[in-house]
Amino acid sequence: MNQSIARGFTIIPAIGLAGWTALAVAPAAAQIQFVEQQSTRFPQPALNEYTNQVAIGDIDKDNDLDLLLANGQGFGSAGAPLQQRLFINNGSGVFTDESVLRGMPLLVARDGQFGDVDGDDDLDIIFVQDFAKPAALLLNDGTGKFTNVSSTHLPAINLGAPHATFIDIENDGDLDLVIANGTSSRFGTGPTQLWVNDGTGHFTDKTAINLPSSPVSQPMEAIAADVNADFDLDFLIGARSGVSKLFINNGQGVFALQAVPAGSSAYSFDFGDIDGDTDLDLIGINNKPGGAGESIWTNNGLGVYTDVSNTSLPGANNPSIDDNDSKFFDPDYDGDLDFVVGSLGPTDRYYQNNGSGVFTIVTGKLTALSDSTLDIEMADLDNDNDLDFVTVQGESGSFIDRIYINTLGPADTRAPRINKVETLQNTSDQAGPYVVRAEVRDDMTSDSGAFFKSIVLSYTLNGGTPILLPMKWMGHEMNRAAIPGQPCGTLVAYKVIATDRAGNVAQSAEQSFAVLGYADCDESGSLSIDDFICFQTNFAIGDPAADCDASGSLTIDDFICFQTLFAIGC
16 A cells, blocks of 8 residues: 555545545544654664564663564575664654664674663563574673673574573573474474573573473564463463464473463463453464464463454454464553554554453554564653553565654653562471562563663561662563571561653552571471470471471470570560
8 A cells, every 4th residue: 555645644444435435534633542763763764674673772871772683584595684763752752773883793683672681670571583503692781781691601502593581580680591393494384482580690501400391383483471370481482383382381380281271372462460350361363363464362271272263353343364472451541451553464453442341443542554563562762651562574665763752741640550469377497588479560561561760679677778679681571589597486568669751650458478597397387385395396397397307307405495485486
């Protein structure tokens, strides 16, 4: 479709006619909420590069959000390597290309993602390549300049990788990597890769140890989420052909397969709570049985999914169009998630949620352009407290990446949602640490969750002054902090405080636990004759818990040790 026509006219289905008709009713510019503005906000002239994915993050800690463009040309075979791009935000949503200055490499990249892999509180980058090429890891020096450390930090494995995601698989505070892998190319069949971080950004291949043997045909997506509400991060590998695979974490970073609905092949997936029941539902793009289109599955709370496409996307709201990506977001701040679909044609589409997870296409919400969108990401890019989005282009057309600025608002006055906070039980462990995880949401979804000003764990010791611990991102919407060990007799009270980029604040309910000491054998919270009975029972059955003096054997000295601790209340 001619872009000048698409920009100037409303496109509506023509009744009784095949195809689409442009009616000569030009909407006022103010009626379009999301206005495409790449000509004034992106580097000019437009780069016209084959871009597969975009990631958003603040790489230089200046409190605005920058863009990472993963460039890699060639659909069925590799083209020449392309410059990976970093667009730096001036704070008002105008971007400068600083790719070379900041150390971006030449690659055939299908995906680039941000994550702090070495624990120094800045965003590093992983790129994955297609056509049997290795991944690339770039470490941030804290100012947004990067060094390629791939040869010393990553397994030497060639991949046909369309996508990767960071995920703390074993709750140890560092980010591991899951990589969708077709081996020879993304159109091949290969084992999903699981690379485990040692905490310093050095990764070891644990695929054969931690994952079941389950090759995926034509993998397109890797996305993490806690699908069964146990605070452990699971992940989904989306397949373009055959069956997508849902991997469930046992809490130790070892995964088992859980069934997904029949017909689960898709180009991309996105997790979001579409019906307000707090669990993570799922949309699959280019998935509709029998042709192009979307599918939606609702979660029963345990990670078991049911196909509700016919009711969630009724009739003409699920057209057979070649789409590539979607993102959930709530730009009207009414408490339910709408979504945008990125398409190879004719245009990207906006879907409105009725509050119960039923979606309707709404026209005229965004500038209508006929381009080849491969990826979409949401954020407040111009710092005016509403959500904008970026689309990137490849495969066909002019490859001009787009930025859609929210011109109508409303501004965000809605606090984040602290969906769940881990409950800690009374403990006799004085060494610690005591790890608290929290799932925190805002008004959009992405591979890296929403974007916050801060998420902190506030805790007190015996009612004292609150101590604030920044919570580290673990993947998707999960965050963690570790309270250091405390002496026996300490009452620890804690809550999570989340502040979004618009300054809205949410606090969780306060919870508490006691550090009881060894002598509280029955963990009742007080010392009594029952603790002597408990200790004697453990000693009689040879329970190692009765080894009070940690000598490695049970003797009369353990009774003396226990009596001493009981006498001092520990």
